[in-house]
Amino acid sequence: MPNLTFTTAVRKWSQDRYAVEFPGQWEATRYRFFIAGEVLEELGDLEPAIDAETALPVFDDQLGTLLPAADFVWSRSDKLQDEYVITSELLQEFRRDNHSPDEKDSPAEDGKQAF
Known part of the structure; x- marks a missing residue:
């Protein structure tokens, strides 16, 4: 698994x-997160898939x-x-x-997204 x-x-x-x-969005502001091509190559083929449930x-x-959930990802040159x-x-x-085992994956108490 890549270091990501x-x-x-x-x-x-x-x-x-x-x-x-x-791409992600919080309120009216859009955010973009980029991952280098070397990491993409380590992942191999990405099959289109969404499991809404x-x-x-x-x-x-x-x-x-x-x-x-199930966001779009673009590979560009x-x-x-x-x-x-x-x-x-x-x-x-x-x-x-990439997180220690004792960290929790729980939402913020107020349920708001924060950047």
Whole structure:
């Protein structure tokens, strides 16, 4: 599993190389999270998949919801644009792999998302 956390995701966009953009929205502000192409290659093929009944948002105890359930992900270069849909279950696995076992994956008490 790649060394990947969404709280420290690459946020710089580079037009001349592959990157993955994780769009998210909080109130009226849009946020973009980018993951370098090397990480994308480590993931292998991403099959389009949505399971609406089990999809959960990617949540951070301090930052709130980083990604809504089953968000879209784009792989881009200067000549190519591919679109993927990945399940939030996979995103949650990334998060679990990068947090200590004693951390909790629980929503904020007031239920608000915070950035």
